[in-house]
Amino acid sequence: MAAKIKPLLVQEVVERHTLSILVDNEAGVLGRITGLFSSRGYNIESLTVADITEDEAVSRITIVTSGPRRVIDQIRAQLDRLVPVHSVTDLSELGPFVERELALVKVAGTGEKRVEALRLADIFRARPVDTSTQSFVFEISGSTTKVDQFIELMREVGLVEVARGGVVALSRGATAQ
Amino acid sequence: MQGRETMGRDGGSREMSGADIIVRALVDLGVDTIFGYPGGAVLPIYDALFRQKQIRHILVRHEAGAVHAAEGYARSTGKPGVVLVTSGPGATNAVTGIADALLDSIPIVVLTGQVATHLIGSDAFQECDTVGITRHCSKHNYLVKETSRLGGTIHEAFHIATTGRPGPVVVDIPKDVQVATARYERPARFEHKTYRPKVKGDLAAIEAAVEMLAVAERPILYVGGGVINSGPGASQLLRDLARLTKAPVTSTLMGLGAFPASDPQFLGMLGMHGTYEANLAMNQCDLMLCLGARFDDRVTGKLDGFSPHSRKIHVDIDPSSFNKTVRVDLAIEGDVGHVLEDMVKLWRARGHQAQPQDDWWSRIKGWRAKQSLAFTQEGEKIQPQHAIRALWEATHKKNPIITTEVGQHQMWAAQHFDFEQPNKWLTSGGLGTMGYGLPAAIGAQLGNPKSLVIDIAGEASIQMNIQELGTATQYDLPVKVFVLNNEYMGMVRQWQDLTYEGRHSHSYSDSLPDFVKLAEAYGWKGIRIETLDQLEQGIADMLAHDGPVFVDCMVERHANCFPMIPSGATHTEMLLGPDQVAGKVDKSAEALV
Structure with a gap:
């Protein structure tokens, strides 16, 4: 007989937040961050990381996560506690920000399907970066939803495989956050 | 004497080996005691320790004991505890203590040896990914790959371990980094670029x-x-x-x-x-x-x-x-x-x-007026609560330091031994580590040589680090171990009584050693207390002996620890005594720990 485990708290509204984390670019720092998410049971929907300063001393990690507000606050506090973390900014909380994702989408087909793939790519401003007589690789960038939609449409015209870069994001306006 | 010279106060600008830098940095940080166990990957550091006289090294019998001893030292003195262990099994044996210190916010610095940098990742002898393993059970950790960064890293490790919310910091040091030389300078006032805990409240x-x-x-x-x-x-x-x-x-x-x-x-x-x-x-x-x-x-x-x-x-x-x-x-x-x-x-x-x-x-x-801690002592069997109370009566004027293991005896000690001052009560709260008490008592005794230090233990827990009896003997530490022996992993059995209708699955302490003989074999005094009339005298004999004493106090075997809030219940639903125990709980409560 399966035991029915009652949830500890009533259902809360799940929010999607984009966190921008500046960290010392040292060995193991990414492991600290991702390990924190897995050991405490937080979600990672997307994660990107690259160094962003001239001397390569600081990296920006952009994480898209989801959870109730209470959990998002905990994630921020837990990240802030890590020694190599300079700052944690919750862009979703802060105000307007831009968010972009890059994807490479490989489509194969001939005839009308091939024409349709090109036509759709044009509408989405996706650029062919590789072409054979049988296939295209499109490069597309935009919001996660736009990339999702494009991939969905490509399924109908011969989608072969996809590589996605994950979300990068910055706050709008003149100042750094 | 050559070693003393290397450690000289003017040595700051001279080239030193990594091992000497470690010792020098520890001295500069005011460390007088470290707990450790040698092995291949820390031999250069052990050689540097051999050549100096400022730091006392305490040789434990198992690395788990080293970390708990450092915790006991830290909790009782307010100073950070320091551990030195070798790579591989030395480091993995230290992991429980590191996790324990993290959950209880105890400042310790654990120095681990590592295989030479060119061997890292090759599955070399006694290699393990120490920083990977300890990443989420330490406050912070480091793998030091250059000797020139060693001194600064050790200073930083102490800063992080002791400030903000204290915790364990691990510094993993490959053997070639210990051998290579670099200049060491004592850092001026320490300011970390990212880590700045807030001390003053808003x-x-x-x-x-x-x-x-x-x-x-x-x-x-x-x-x-x-x-x-x-x-x-x-x-x-x-x-x-x-x-x-x-x-x-x-x-x-x-x-x-x-x-x-x-x-x-x-x-x-x-x-x-x-x-x-x-x-x-x-x-x-x-x-x-x-x-x-x-x-x-x-x-x-x-x-x-x-x-x-x-x-x-x-x-x-x-x-x-x-x-x-x-x-x-x-x-x-x-x-x-x-x-x-x-x-x-x-x-x-x-x-x-x-x-x-x-x-x-x-x-x-x-x-x-409910007197929720009340108990009845009748007959010649000793109630465990009564034993704790008798121990308190006999010792509280000496202001003792009490350590514990984990389980019923720990809760009885918390309930019935009264503490008037901070830093006198050392217990594993967050992680609940059986085997904590004896090494913690050893660490506390080293940090407080004049204090009476007693490990209130259970017969099951004490066996988890009983090898440390030898450490107390070696360093003439007059620690006392007072075992409440009920021949059960009492807290496990209590939960089985409460939740599993008394099915005592593997919670009986079978094949117990003769603790008195065991203690004597290690050079301790052993005392057995079996009946109520022996209790007071047994405690008096324990206190009268100026060396280490192991007291095996037989107590009522079936006593359970009350009051108790069962799992999944609120503060108002306390069980005050065994008559309120139903023996079964619903499934959702069973799933809660």
């Missing part, structure tokens, strides 16, 4: 807290280990604030001693095995001031029934503790000692008077 928030306290009719101070970590000054300020606000005070397991047990305002420990009055007062208060505690599940019981009518203020140096399990109305980030100081000052400056609390205190008196 004044506006403290002001708001004082106003909330001043209008409270049913306030309570809920204090934890943070008050002890903050230093003896914080305990004094806590007394001042309690006087001014007239509020009752309750403590977590880790906070015992921060407020004197004999004080009429003290309600005893709260939580799963806390007193009736402490838990009911937490449930019924209108204002809760949490000082350096973290709303642990052993304290709160069922969350949605936790103190439903109160406004809550939480003071903590670690902001990730805020709203983690319990939503609070006001959070103050800062060192609890500093915040208490500001609160006391502000209360006095404003000329506040506590609200009349006659009604509140008369309700508390009513709860106290």
Whole structure:
């Protein structure tokens, strides 16, 4: 007989937040961050990381996560506690920000399907970066939803495989956050 | 003498080996004792230790013992504990202690040897990914790949271990880094580029807290280990604030001693095995001031029934503790000692008077009248609570340091041994590590050579690090071990009684050694107490012997620890005695720990 485990708290509204984390670019720092998410049971929907300063001393990690507000606050506090973390900014909380994702989408087909793939790519401003007589690789960038939609449409015209870069994001306006 | 020269005060600008840099940095940091065990990957450091006289190295019998000894040293002295172990199994054996120190916020620095840098990742002999393994059970860790960074890293490690919310820091040092040379300079005042814990609390928030306290009719101070970590000054300020606000005070397991047990305002420990009055007062208060505690599940019981009518203020140096399990109305980030100081000052400056609390205190008196810790000692079998009380009677004037293992004896000690001062009670609270008490007592004795140090133990737990008897013998440490022997892993059996209709699956301590003979084999004095009439004399004999003594005190085998809040229940649903035990719980409660 399966035991029915009652949830500890009533259902809360799940929010999607984009966190921008500046960290010392040292060995193991990414492991600290991702390990924190897995050991405490937080979600990672997307994660990107690259160094962003001239001397390569600081990296920006952009994480898209989801959870109730209470959990998002905990994630921020837990990240802030890590020694190599300079700052944690919750862009979703802060105000307007831009968010972009890059994807490479490989489509194969001939005839009308091939024409349709090109036509759709044009509408989405996706650029062919590789072409054979049988296939295209499109490069597309935009919001996660736009990339999702494009991939969905490509399924109908011969989608072969996809590589996605994950979300990068910055706050709008003149100042750094 | 050559070694002394290398360590000379002017040696700062000279090239030294990594091993000598480590020793030199430890001396500069004021370290006088380290706990360790040698092995291949730390031989250069051991050679450097051999050539100096400023640091005393305590050779344990197992690396787990080294870490708990360092914890005991740290908790009883307020200074960081230091551990030195080799790579691979040396490091993995230290992991439990590192996790223990993380959960109980104990400042320790663990130096681990590592295989040479060119061998890392090759599955070399005694290689393990120490920084990977300890990443999430330490406050921070380092793999030092260049000798030139070694000195600075060790200074940084101590800074991180001892400031903010204290914790364990691991420094993994490959063997070639210990052998290569570099210049070492003692760093000037340390300022970290990213790590800067906030010590002073926000004044506006403290002001708001004082106003909330001043209008409270049913306030309570809920204090934890943070008050002890903050230093003896914080305990004094806590007394001042309690006087001014007239509020009752309750403590977590880790906070015992921060407020004197004999004080009429003290309600005893709260939580799963806390007193009736402490838990009911937490449930019924209108204002809760949490000082350096973290709303642990052993304290709160069922969350949605936790103190439903109160406004809550939480003071903590670690902001990730805020709203983690319990939503609070006001959070103050800062060192609890500093915040208490500001609160006391502000209360006095404003000329506040506590609200009349006659009604509140008369309700508390009513709860106290239940005498939830009462027990009956009759017949010649010794009740475990009575043994603890007798131990307290015989020793409390000596102001002893008490360590414990984990289980029923630990809870009985927390309930029945009264603590008047901080840093006298050393126990594994968060991780609940059996085998903590004996090595912790050894560490505490080394840090407090003149104190009476007693490990109150169970016959099951003591066997988890019993090899450390040899360490106490080697260093002439007069620690006492007082075992409440009920021939059961008592707390496991208690839960089996409560939850599994008394099916005692593997909780009987079979094939026990003759502890007296075992102690004697290690050069200890062994005493067995079997009946009530032997208790007082046995304790007196233990105290009269100036070397280490192991007391095997046979107690009533079937006693369980009450009062108790069963899992999944609220503070108001306490079991006061065995007659209230149903023997079964529903499935959702069974799944809770």
